[in-house]
Amino acid sequence: MVFLMLRQNRQSMDLINLELKAGYPMKFLLPGNRTKKYLLSFLLIFGLCGFLIVSPVSGQSQPSPDSTDLSNINWSDETEEEEEADLTNESAEENPAAAETQSSDPSGMSWEDEEGENTGDKVDDSFMTMTKAEEKDLATKETRIHFFGFILFIGYILGGVLTGYFSRNRKLAINYPPELLILLHTVWPLEWLFLTFAGKKVR
Amino acid sequence: MWEIIDIELFASGVRLSTPLILAALGGMFSERGGVVNIALEGIMIFGAFVGAVIAFETSNPWYGLLAAMLVGGLVAHVHGIASIRYQADQVVSATAINLLAIGIPAVLANALYNSTTVTPNIPLMLPIIEIPVISKIPYLNVLIGKYSIVVLFAYAMVPISWFILFKTSFGLRLRAVGENPEAADTAGINVYKMRYYGVWISGLLAGLGGAFLSIAHGSSYVRDISAGRGFIALAALIFGKYRPGLTLLGCMLFGIADAFQIRVQGVIPIPTQFVQMFPYILTMIVLAGLMGKTRVPAADGIPYAQAK
Numbered sequence: 450m451v452f453l454m455l456r457q458n459r460q461s462m463d464l465i466n467l468e469l470k471a472g473y474p475m476k477f478l479l480p481g482n483r484t485k486k487y488l489l490s491f492l493l494i495f496g497l498c499g500f501l502i503v504s505p506v507s508g509q510s511q512p513s514p515d516s517t518d519l520s521n522i523n524w525s526d527e528t529e530e531e532e533e534a535d536l537t538n539e540s541a542e543e544n545p546a547a548a549e550t551q552s553s554d555p556s557g558m559s560w561e562d563e564e565g566e567n568t569g570d571k572v573d574d575s576f577m578t579m580t581k582a583e584e585k586d587l588a589t590k591e592t593r594i595h596f597f598g599f600i601l602f603i604g605y606i607l608g609g610v611l612t613g614y615f616s617r618n619r620k621l622a623i624n625y626p627p628e629l630l631i632l633l634h635t636v637w638p639l640e641w642l643f644l645t646f647a648g649k650k651v652r
Numbered sequence: 653m654w655e656i657i658d659i660e661l662f663a664s665g666v667r668l669s670t671p672l673i674l675a676a677l678g679g680m681f682s683e684r685g686g687v688v689n690i691a692l693e694g695i696m697i698f699g700a701f702v703g704a705v706i707a708f709e710t711s712n713p714w715y716g717l718l719a720a721m722l723v724g725g726l727v728a729h730v731h732g733i734a735s736i737r738y739q740a741d742q743v744v745s746a747t748a749i750n751l752l753a754i755g756i757p758a759v760l761a762n763a764l765y766n767s768t769t770v771t772p773n774i775p776l777m778l779p780i781i782e783i784p785v786i787s788k789i790p791y792l793n794v795l796i797g798k799y800s801i802v803v804l805f806a807y808a809m810v811p812i813s814w815f816i817l818f819k820t821s822f823g824l825r826l827r828a829v830g831e832n833p834e835a836a837d838t839a840g841i842n843v844y845k846m847r848y849y850g851v852w853i854s855g856l857l858a859g860l861g862g863a864f865l866s867i868a869h870g871s872s873y874v875r876d877i878s879a880g881r882g883f884i885a886l887a888a889l890i891f892g893k894y895r896p897g898l899t900l901l902g903c904m905l906f907g908i909a910d911a912f913q914i915r916v917q918g919v920i921p922i923p924t925q926f927v928q929m930f931p932y933i934l935t936m937i938v939l940a941g942l943m944g945k946t947r948v949p950a951a952d953g954i955p956y957a958q959a960k
Binding site for chain 2: 591594595597598599601602605606622623626627628630631632634635636
């Protein structure tokens with residue numbers, strides 16, 4: 450038992466010596482009260498800023514409480530408009546033929562525009578009616594997207610796991626800070642570049 | 653009233669418990685390693701947003717799923733750097749991330765799509781998988797016959813997580829670091845590295861849970877899409893006593909409660925707002941005393957400073 454403990458102790462001492470020999474590459478990351486406070490304050494302030502920035506932006510799309518406030522409306526203008534409307538009605542009553550030409554004379558309308566709108570509707574209809582061949586083609590396309598997507602997804606996860614397993618005894622995983630290792634695991638194809646010069650087995 | 657309690661209720665409960673399972677399993681890796689991760693909620697929101705944006709831009713939901721996982725891992729890594737390397741208060745650091753998750757997706761969505769609340773619908777959703785034999789058996793086909801691949805992945809992750817935690821040297825080291833980091837350090841285990849791994853895995857899984865909400869369950873990111881599911885996942889984790897099997901039961905309980913409140917709306921003469929409270933009230937009741945005594949990992953939430 451004592452022998453085992455001594456052996457474990459020696460192993461951990463060896464590791465510490467190894468780390469000291471290699472030098473700690475990111476000394477500025479070592480814990481310090483001031484740095485800790487700065488980091489926490491930054492995270493909190495940054496988060497709050499984001500929250501405060503968003504609040505007025507999201508408010509733009511919602512109706513403001515001012516929109517229900519009717520005190521700012523100039524009611525006199527509105528009565529004038531109503532009066533004008535009444536006048537046109539009256540003139541229409543006086544001269545119904547003129548009023549008819551004003552309201553329902555189709556000569557001023559651009560029929561081309563209306564035709565254009567109709568063709569637009571036709572395009573939409575053609576989109577709705579898809580031939581069987583097109584449907585089959587679309588289904589094949591979807592299957593291809595799912596197949597290659599699935600391969601990439603599973604391949605990336607398995608690649609990450611295998612890279613992590615492969616690099617566990619290497620200089621990269623032991624002598625360098627774990628922050629870097631996690632970042633490299635996230636983008637593991639890049640980790641293989643690092644493994645070329647930090648790929649030496651350490652234990 | 654009783655007609656809504658049928659096999660389809662359980663099926664939708666299975667579906668709705670998926671993000672909870674993923675986030676809770678992620679939380680388990682983090683907490684077993686000794687880092688409290690209440691940032692699961694924020695990580696899920698980040699995952700949902702990035703997943704929806706990438707799936708829309710590339711027209712491929714798988715890329716969205718992968719991007720959500722990676723971004724979840726990176727966000728969790730920020731929490732890890734603050735709480736492991738700089739030994740900051742883990743709850744405060746995670747709260748900061750939850751606050752960021754309220755703001756950043758909305759700002760980015762506004763910049764990208766002129767809307768702070770939603771992203772455009774993705775053109776292609778994740779496929780629904782039919783399990784060959786089971787999909788032909790009556791009743792079972794409704795319960796476990798047809799699910800999105802993420803649902804199957806989440807349920808498969810339960811035994812995988814158990815195996816990793818309790819049957820591998822990685823799991824043993826992670827648990828040792830969460831129970832007694834000084835002893836683990838003396839035995840030659842890199843405490844920082846193991847804790848980073850725990851937090852990172854929690855981010856990957858929670859990010860995937862968030863992406864499930866926006867890519868598989870829904871078809872776009874909506875503001876506050878996770879609706880407190882990250883916190884409910886934490887409750888399920890505590891309910892499950894930090895064990896994968898029991899945590900699964902907890903998640904299913906909350907998932908079925910969620911499905912129940914959706915189905916019961918309009919059926920019974922109670923205002924919808926009260927019905928929607930049901931899963932959250934259940935969470936409080938369960939946490940208040942139904943679950944019995946939970947043994948938290950001894951060094952959970954305690955920062956570790958290596959002796960110089």
